[in-house]
Amino acid sequence: xxxxxxFFPTPHYLLSHSIGAQPKSYQEKVxxxxxxxxxxxxxxxxxxxxxxxxDFTSALAPIIGAAPKDICxxxxxxxxxxxxxxxxxxxxxxxxxxxxxxxxxxxxxxxKQLERLGYQLDFIEGGECLADPDYWCEKIKDDxxxxxxxxxxxxxxxLAPVREIASIARxxxxxxxxxxxxxxxxxxxxxxxxxxxxxxxxxxxxxxxxPGAAFLWADQDTADDCAPFDTGWFSHARPFEFDIHxxxxxxxxxxxxxxxxxxxxxxxxxxxxxxxxxxxxEEIYAHSxxxxxxxxxxxxxxxxxxxxxxxxxxxxxxxxxxxxxAATRRLKEAGISHDSRxxxxxxxxxxxxxxxxVAALSEAISACL
Numbered sequence: 001x002x003x004x005x006x007f008f009p010t011p012h013y014l015l016s017h018s019i020g021a022q023p024k025s026y027q028e029k030v031x032x033x034x035x036x037x038x039x040x041x042x043x044x045x046x047x048x049x050x051x052x053x054x055d056f057t058s059a060l061a062p063i064i065g066a067a068p069k070d071i072c073x074x075x076x077x078x079x080x081x082x083x084x085x086x087x088x089x090x091x092x093x094x095x096x097x098x099x100x101x102x103x104x105x106x107x108x109x110x111x112k113q114l115e116r117l118g119y120q121l122d123f124i125e126g127g128e129c130l131a132d133p134d135y136w137c138e139k140i141k142d143d144x145x146x147x148x149x150x151x152x153x154x155x156x157x158x159l160a161p162v163r164e165i166a167s168i169a170r171x172x173x174x175x176x177x178x179x180x181x182x183x184x185x186x187x188x189x190x191x192x193x194x195x196x197x198x199x200x201x202x203x204x205x206x207x208x209x210x211p212g213a214a215f216l217w218a219d220q221d222t223a224d225d226c227a228p229f230d231t232g233w234f235s236h237a238r239p240f241e242f243d244i245h246x247x248x249x250x251x252x253x254x255x256x257x258x259x260x261x262x263x264x265x266x267x268x269x270x271x272x273x274x275x276x277x278x279x280x281x282e283e284i285y286a287h288s289x290x291x292x293x294x295x296x297x298x299x300x301x302x303x304x305x306x307x308x309x310x311x312x313x314x315x316x317x318x319x320x321x322x323x324x325x326a327a328t329r330r331l332k333e334a335g336i337s338h339d340s341r342x343x344x345x346x347x348x349x350x351x352x353x354x355x356x357x358v359a360a361l362s363e364a365i366s367a368c369l
Contacts, residue, residue, distance in 0.1 A: 001287060003352040005275060006208070011335035012357045014347035017154065017182060017316045018339055020208030021352060023271040033267035049263040056266040059273035060215060063207070063281055064180070064199070065190030072216045072253040073266055077181050079230075080200040080216040081110045083256050085146065087226040088175055094145040095120050098174075102126035102153040107179060111148065119145060126156065131312040133164035140165075144174040149196075151183035152314030155341060157306035159187060159314050166196035175222070181205065185276045186315040186350060187285050197222040206284075206315070206350055207276060209269025212262060220252035232259030276351070284351045288315035291349040291358055298362040303369045305344045316348035319365060327368035334364040 006021040013021050033055070037048035057068040064071075074080040097111055101123050111121060122139075129135040130153065140147055149165040152158070162178045169176035178199040180189055185206030191199050199217040203209025218226075227249065233239045234257040237248040249255040276284065289310065295317065296308055306318040318341050321327040327345055331338055336357075338347050347361060 001279060001284075001351045001354070002275060003354070006352050008352075010337045012360045013337045014349065014353065014357060014361065015337040015339060016186070016206050016208075016350040017346065017348040018205065019210075020185075020205055020272060020350065022210070023208055023275050025271040025274070026210070026268050029271045030264055030268040033270070034264045049267075052263055052267040052270070053261060056213070056270055056273070057215075059270050059277065060207075063189070063273065063276055064184060064201070064217060065188075065194075066192050066217055069251075070192070070217055070220060070253050072218065072256040073261055074200070074214040074216050074256070075212060075262065076214045077179070077200050077202050078106045078110055080214055080256075081107060081177070081179075082113070083228050083230045083258075084177060084198050084200070084216065084218075084226075085111065085114055086230070087228040087256070088146065089225055089227075091145060091173075094143055094174070096144045097121050097146050097148075098124060098139055098144055099148040100124050100126050100130060100150070100153075102130065102155050102158070103148060103150050103179070104154055104181065107148055107150075126153070128158065128307060128309075128312075130156075130158050130160050131307070131309070133161045133168070136161070136165050137168050140168050140172055140174060142172045142174075144169070144172065146175045146177065148177050148179060150179040150181075151189070152187060152316075154182050154316075157314045157316045157318065159183070159307075159312050162196070163190075163194040166194050169197075170195070182316075183314060185272075185281065185284070186288055188281055191217050195219060203265075203269040203272060207269065208272030210265060210272075212265030213269035216253060216256050218253040218256065223252045223255065226255070228256055230258055231255070232257070234258060234261060279351055285315075287351065288349040288353075289313075291353060291355070292317060294355060294358045295362065298358070299365070300369065305342050314348075315350065316346060318342055318344040318346045319369075320344045321365065321368040323368060327365055330364045330368060331361075334360055336361055336364060
């Protein structure tokens with residue numbers, strides 16, 4: 001699946017959960033939309049640069065099932081989450097912030113800052129229960145201010161029922177945020193249909209866009225009731241008004257943009273978005289699940305540290321090995337890019353992987369199980 005359109009540092013690249021492979025068109029996109037206009041036009045480059053930002057949101061929109069106007073470019077997921085949580089209106093008698101022990105640590109670090117305002121973090125237990133909507137229903141009550149739901153948990157590969165979680169939160173009047181960092185581009189996401197209050201994600205991983213190109217999605221009705229602290233002239237409804245005494249929030253997600261946006265990361269990220277668009281997330285998801293299915297036929301169930309149930313898993317796997325250092329050496333010798341988590345070998349499959357990658361991994365690791 002379009003393997004020839006990417007650069008790979010090793011013959012078998014199984015690290016998309018960490019950083020997606022670079023599209024061969026990446027540098028061309030950066031030059032065309034960022035470097036060339038700057039070199040040739042000086043200050044007039046801003047016309048091209050702002051077009052690159054709108055091209056980015058337009059390319060991302062169909063991938064996440066959203067309208068471009070509801071997407072706000074961000075530098076990283078942590079910054080996006082911080083902007084959201086400190087923009088939310090206070091609600092009396094709602095002091096609980098629900099997250100899980102399995103969330104990526106940066107989210108916990110950001111949410112902890114809400115304790116300064118008197119909120120209490122409720123870390124619910126992880127494990128297979130996170131794939132069960134009923135478990136979430138038990139945890140989300142009318143004393144909850146905010147729920148953070150990660151679509152795919154990096155430690156366990158569990159695919160959470162974020163559509164149902166958003167609905168449960170909405171029914172009790174709690175705000176909801178979907179963290180799609182480990183899922184966007186490789187698992188279906190329909191934000192406009194599922195209607196959480198917010199979503200955050202990055203192009204670093206399965207969108208193959210590199211660091212610096214993240215995003216925030218906001219339901220417009222929710223966003224219009226929010227007042228971000230972290231603002232700037234691009235958060236203004238009329239950024240070129242240039243009246244220091246007048247500020248009016250932009251509509252919806254635009255109010256979260258802040259100051260002068262970075263351009264180059266978003267110009268380059270369009271290359272990866274186009275590759276994902278060309279195939280479609282539904283097909284990419286089915287492809288990755290098929291490869292995981294093939295892997296599970298060649299490796300005993302007991303060897304998996306990650307969740308393996310079809311329909312409840314992301315695109316990755318963590319494999320238990322007897323000797324981690326020996327297994328790492330064997331994989332390196334076989335040209336297999338990987339990393340570690342929970343003391344095991346962590347890998348993932350994406351649009352450019354195929355049966356040859358599964359066979360190489362199975363052969364290299366079999367002696368280490």
